[in-house]
Each structure stands twice: as structure tokens, then as C-alpha cells.
Amino acid sequence: MAKLTVEDLPLEGKKVLMRVDFNVPIKDGVVGDDNRIVAALPTIKYVIDHGGRAILFSHLGRIKKEEDKPGLSLRPVAERLSNLLNKPVTFVPVTEGKQLEDAIDNMKNGDVLLVQNTRYEDVKDGEYVKRESGNDPELGKYWASLGDVFVNDAFGTAHRKHASNVGIATNMPGKAAAGYLMEKEIKFLGDAVDNPERPFVAILGGAKVSDKIGVIDNLLDKADKIIIGGGMAYTFYAAKGIKVGNSLVEKDKIDVAKQILDKAGDKIVLPIDNVVADKFNNDADTKVVEGDIDDGWMALDIGPKSVKEFEDVLKDAKTVVWNGPMGVFEMPNFAKGTLEIGKFLGTLTDATTIVGGGDSTAAVKELGVADKLTHISTGGGASLTYLEGKELPGIAAISDK
Ligand SMILES: Nc1ncnc2c1ncn2[C@@H]1O[C@H](COP(=O)(O)OP(=O)(O)O)[C@@H](O)[C@H]1O
Numbered sequence: 001m002a003k004l005t006v007e008d009l010p011l012e013g014k015k016v017l018m019r020v021d022f023n024v025p026i027k028d029g030v031v032g033d034d035n036r037i038v039a040a041l042p043t044i045k046y047v048i049d050h051g052g053r054a055i056l057f058s059h060l061g062r063i064k065k066e067e068d069k070p071g072l073s074l075r076p077v078a079e080r081l082s083n084l085l086n087k088p089v090t091f092v093p094v095t096e097g098k099q100l101e102d103a104i105d106n107m108k109n110g111d112v113l114l115v116q117n118t119r120y121e122d123v124k125d126g127e128y129v130k131r132e133s134g135n136d137p138e139l140g141k142y143w144a145s146l147g148d149v150f151v152n153d154a155f156g157t158a159h160r161k162h163a164s165n166v167g168i169a170t171n172m173p174g175k176a177a178a179g180y181l182m183e184k185e186i187k188f189l190g191d192a193v194d195n196p197e198r199p200f201v202a203i204l205g206g207a208k209v210s211d212k213i214g215v216i217d218n219l220l221d222k223a224d225k226i227i228i229g230g231g232m233a234y235t236f237y238a239a240k241g242i243k244v245g246n247s248l249v250e251k252d253k254i255d256v257a258k259q260i261l262d263k264a265g266d267k268i269v270l271p272i273d274n275v276v277a278d279k280f281n282n283d284a285d286t287k288v289v290e291g292d293i294d295d296g297w298m299a300l301d302i303g304p305k306s307v308k309e310f311e312d313v314l315k316d317a318k319t320v321v322w323n324g325p326m327g328v329f330e331m332p333n334f335a336k337g338t339l340e341i342g343k344f345l346g347t348l349t350d351a352t353t354i355v356g357g358g359d360s361t362a363a364v365k366e367l368g369v370a371d372k373l374t375h376i377s378t379g380g381g382a383s384l385t386y387l388e389g390k391e392l393p394g395i396a397a398i399s400d401k
């Protein structure tokens with residue numbers, strides 16, 4: 001790797017700022033799938049075993065208003081991390097100021113501290129100021145001033161140019177290194193997708209439509225087929241003039257979807273049928289419909305014919321990259337499409353099968369199909385951006401060797 005790694009840094013007695021991606025599912029104040037926390041352990045352990053004082057930064061969810069904050073505190077993550085490390089983790093419920101600075105001053109070699117959700121900085125006094133997400137230069141400088149060196153192990157966030165990854169790194173020239181997870185992810189994705197064995201099929205789903213629809217344009221040049229399911233599909237339905245009812249649609253991306261469809265020819269595969277519900281709830285009334293979705297109904301999973309259609313495209317694939325669940329898998333009644341596609345990928349023993357993303361990974365683990373796949377990546381948007389052949393700002397900002 002042409003970048004500094006954690007093994008290149010002095011650690012003994014140092015205040016080691018670490019960016020990790022602990023953006024994990026939280027329900028009723030408890031961490032659900034902890035894959036992203038587990039994946040960061042090797043680097044955290046290396047730092048503390050070498051006498052470093054680990055000061056961890058992560059975001060959790062998205063904060064646009066003051067009321068978003070309480071449900072997106074990192075406190076439950078600190079508890080899970082403490083259990084996994086089998087040692088105390090000091091949680092600091094603020095992102096700046098004396099309380100944080102004192103807690104850092106009180107650390108001893110080998111201690112671990114977790115700073116509150118970095119996106120608390122996105123809202124100040126009730127205003128959406130995006131200090132973290134807008135990479136406010138003062139914020140990156142301030143956080144950098146709290147430590148001696150910086151280790152970035154947040155692959156899942158590497159496609160973002162935020163204060164807690166790029167901001168800190170650029171304020172610590174020569175002292176910003178990659179962690180083991182970052183190294184591992186780049187190596188694996190590079191080997192698998194820089195010269196993919198073909199046919200190469202991408203599967204896109206999930207809910208971050210406006211974020212991820214743009215990558216499809218570039219993927220058209222790389223992939224042989226692109227399957228679109230989950231919440232991503234219905235903006236494409238709208239673009240084709242198919243009725244979407246109350247399904248997830250990003251209205252201002254319908255034109256983008258149209259352009260993609262015009263360029264794609266038969267490369268893009270959309271669901272034939274869907275499981276529709278009369279409300280966003282596991283106990284909703286449901287039915288399977290082909291094509292048009294009536295008002296009052298929303299598509300929350302792909303239907304059985306879509307599963308067959310997708311399997312038919314996937315059966316000869318030699319490389320598959322999947323980001324984004326095929327439905328709202330968190331609700332058991334809408335998990336089947338994701339489960340079936342996951343199970344089918346598990347049968348493709350001649351193919352390299354990669355699943356990326358916080359939620360997709362949680363889905364394949366929860367549904368019990370993860371161990372049949374070649375690689376589980378902690379990054380969804382990050383692995384897609386890598387796949388597009390674009391530079392990841394979080395990685396670019398790490399010091400060169
Ligand atoms: N049809 C749908 N309607 C609404 N949300 C959906 C639908 N299909 C999937 N989702 C949601 O997408 C979310 C995951 O999207 P995203 O964050 O883009 O994936 P990942 O974390 O794997 O990168 C899940 O919470 C899931 O419930």
C-alpha cells in the first residue's frame with residue numbers, strides 16, 4: 001500500500017485519534033448487527049497493545065435537527081465495544097469542549113475512549129450547519145489538535161469528505177495512516193473488481209436512492225448486467241411511467257433514472273412483481289402485484305417472479321457485487337426477497353460474491369447466508385464508489401508512505 005499504515009506510526013504513549021465506522025443498526029437503544037464494530041477490533045487492539053491511547057470517532061445515522069440527536073447517541077456502541085474488547089471504554093457524550101479535553105488528558109496508555117457521534121456537529125442551536133458533513137475546516141483542525149497521530153479505519157465512510165476523516169487527516173500531514181480494515185477492504189475489492197471475471201453482475205437496492213443512483217451511470221461501463229431492486233427500483237418505475245403508489249421514490253431523480261434507462265439498453269434489470277403493503281409496518285395488509293402499484297399501497301419487497309428473474313441473470317455470473325437490500329428486511333414479512341437472493345448467491349460456488357453495506361451485511365448475517373459468500377464488505381456506498389473507479393476522499397487524505 002502506498003499509504004502509511006498503523007504499523008508505520010509511533011504509538012507508545014501517544015494520543016491516537018482513530019476514525020472508525022460504527023454506523024450500526026440501533027433498535028430501542030441496543031446495537032443490532034455489530035459487524036462494523038467487530039471489523040474495527042484488530043486495529044484498535046493493535047493500537048492499545050502498543051501503548052497507544054485510542055480516541056475513537058464515528059458517525060451514526062444522519063442528524064438534521066436537534067430531535068434526531070437522542071436516538072443517535074453512540075453510548076450503546078461504547079457498551080458493545082467494551083464487551084467485545086473486554087475492557088472499559090470511556091464514552092464522552094459531547095464532540096468538543098472541556099469535558100472531552102479533560103477526558104483525553106486523563107487517559108493512560110492502552111485506554112480506549114469513544115467520542116459522541118460526530119454528526120452531532122451537523123446541528124448547532126437548532127440549525128442544520130453541517131460542520132461535520134460539510135468538512136468545516138475549523139472542526140477538522142480542532143479534532144486534529146486533540147491527538148498526536150491519526151488512524152483512519154473507516155472504510156464504510158471513505159466515500160465521504162467529512163471533517164472527521166478528511167478534515168483530521170489533512171490537519172495531520174505525515175501522521176495520518178490507514179488501519180487494517182481499510183487495507184483489507186481495498187486489497188479485496190481491488191483483486192475482485194479491477195479486472196473482474198465475467199459475466200460481472202451488480203445488484204443495487206436499499207434506500208439511499210439519491211446518494212447511489214449516480215453510480216449506476218458509471219457502472220454501466222463496468223458491469224454486464226445491473227439488477228435493481230429494493231427501494232432503488234421504484235424511481236426507475238416512475239421513470240418508465242409505471243405507477244408507484246406510495247413506494248419510496250426520489251422525485252428529483254426521475255430524470256436521472258430516465259437517462260440511465262436510455263443509455264442502458266437491456267443491461268438494467270428491474271423487478272417484475274412486488275410485495276405491496278397498505279402501511280409501513282410488518283402487520284400491514286399485503287399482496288403481490290405485477291407492474292403498476294395502486295395509490296394507498298407501497299412496495300416493500302420484490303415478489304417471487306422478480307426473484308426468479310434475478311436468479312436467471314445471476315446464474316452464470318462469475319463476479320457479483322451486491323449493495324442494498326431487496327426489501328425492508330428488518331420486518332420479517334418483507335425479508336423474503338433479500339433472503340432468496342442471498343441464498344441463491346450462496347449456491348454460486350464458482351463465482352466471487354461480494355456483499356457490501358451496513359444494512360446489506362446485517363441482512364445476510366441475520367438471514368444466515370453470510371458464510372456462503374466470498375466477501376462481506378463493511379462499505380456500501382464506499383464499495384460502489386470504488387467500483388466506479390473513483391478516488392475515495394477518505395483514503396486519498398491519508399499520508400503517503
Ligand atoms: N422497498 C423499500 N422501501 C423502503 N425501504 C427499503 C426498501 N427496500 C429496502 N429498503 C431499506 O433500505 C435500507 C438499506 O439501504 P442502504 O443504507 O442503502 O443499504 P446498505 O447499508 O446495505 O448500503 C434498509 O433499512 C431497508 O429497510
Ligand SMILES: O=C(OP(=O)(O)O)[C@H](O)COP(=O)(O)O
Pocket residue numbers: 021023061062156157160208356357358359378379380381382
Ligand atoms: O452506512 C454507511 O453507508 P452504506 O449504508 O452505504 O453502507 C456509511 O456509514 C456512510 O453513511 P452515510 O451514507 O450516512 O454517509
Ligand SMILES: [Mg+2]
Pocket residue numbers: 357358359360380
Ligand atoms: Mg445503510
